[in-house]
Amino acid sequence: MATQPIAELSDRAREVFRVVVESYLGTGTPVGSRTISKVGGFNLSPASIRNVMQDLEEAGLLSAPHISAGRMPTEQGLRLFVDAIMQAAEPSADERRLIERQLHGGPIENALSAASAALSDLSACAGVVMVPKREPRLRQIGFVPLSRDQAMAVLVGQDGSVENRVIAIPPGTPPSALVEAANFVSDQLAGLTLGEARARLASEIRRGRARLDQASQDLVERGLAVWSEDGDRRPVLIVRGQSHLLDAAAADLERVRQLLEELEEAQEIARLLDSAAEGAATKIFIGSENKLFALSGSSVIASPYRGSDGRVVGVVGVIGPTRLNYARVVPMVDFTAQTLSRLMG
Structure with a gap:
């Protein structure tokens, strides 16, 4: 209707x-x-x-x-x-002080976790923050043969991080191809993000300047791809205050149970929050307006926050029953997003 x-x-x-x-x-x-x-x-x-x-x-x-x-x-x-x-009410002075006090001090990772906890406490719902996706920059990559058709890609970031990925390789790949692939990354792709490295490799291959044989080229592509894909599948979410939901809707425990189950779907929540990141202002999703929370009949209030270059890097918000005090929670979420943006600026 x-x-x-x-x-x-x-x-x-x-x-x-x-x-x-x-x-x-x-x-x-x-x-x-x-x-x-x-x-x-x-x-x-x-x-x-x-x-x-x-x-x-x-x-x-x-x-x-x-x-x-x-x-x-x-x-x-x-x-x-x-x-x-609805006539939104600005956060009270006490609420603003609490948010700012909890978010200030320490590394930004602590501020993001504190933002989720502060919103949960103030709204009596679940607070959620989508953390900026980390874009590691390559320092080097090494390939260690494991079997005829598998190798370990050891990726080292400029920040000193080391991550290992097992990749499939064509049977019979010579050891020289592993060495050549590693040398190419160190010489040509060091200092680039994964996205930049993949784009540079594609450009070099297209222009015939990669100076790699087919086996080595395939290894570099596989190594970069598996690292990128793994990061894309792993959205970083901080969710706090799920227990508040039991108090907020004690009369309808089945819906609360459904909501708690839905909160476990981190990948789907990340997609929902990603849609909130596309706008400049706070977004409100009510009940079945989003498929994820349609069964529990829950609402989401989410606002993007920005990095030092002004680009949206994450989203902060509240998830709870549709019976939210929207007039109070919406500006509270917006203020928290603004505070995070200032901290990251």
Whole structure:
């Protein structure tokens, strides 16, 4: 069902809708007409308010979980509220001080972990940070034969890191090809990131300047590729505060269990956060708007943070039930992202 545009709601319907949503986000329980008549200060009878709520339900903005129960916003209703009605409140001075105090001091890795923990504590949900992908620069590469069809690629980064990868090689590859491949990397690709090294190798081969025989060329390509692919499959996520979710939705433990399972899908969460990194501002995903959290009916509030060159390098956010205090959490996430950006600048 298409969500009714806010401009099509009467002032009375808009106000009733606002009170229903804000009351629901505060209590987590369906809201009845009698409650609205007391909270909203309407000069309307409960029967008149019920009629307005019925209209809002028919418009796809509210739902009644049980017969004779109150109403609660649908996902479409929450989206309309967030986009057109919600008035975000700036983080309080105490909240800003807490975030800044926890993030400052020590290496940036500590700040990223602290950002996730701070958001979790302040929002009573799970805090999540996607750490910038590390782009190691090559110093050298060595190849150690293991068997007729396998070799160990030993990759050494300029930062002193050493990583090993087992790669498949064509049976009968001569030892000289292993030496030649290692020498080429040290001479021609040292100091480059993996992406830059692969691009340089492709360019050298295309222009016939690689000075490698086919066996050595194949070894270099395999070594760089397996290291790059392994890094791409390994998104670095910091998730804190999953236990808060048990407190936030104790009445619906099945959904909490589902959400906790979904939080284990680090690769999928990284893809979701990657989509948030594409924009300049904080993004909000509500319930089934993202496939990952559709079953648990959860919401994600995520904001990108930037490195010293102004480019987006990661994302920080909150994951919790759709009954989030969006007006408070959205600016809190945004402020945390801004603080991280300043630290990395």
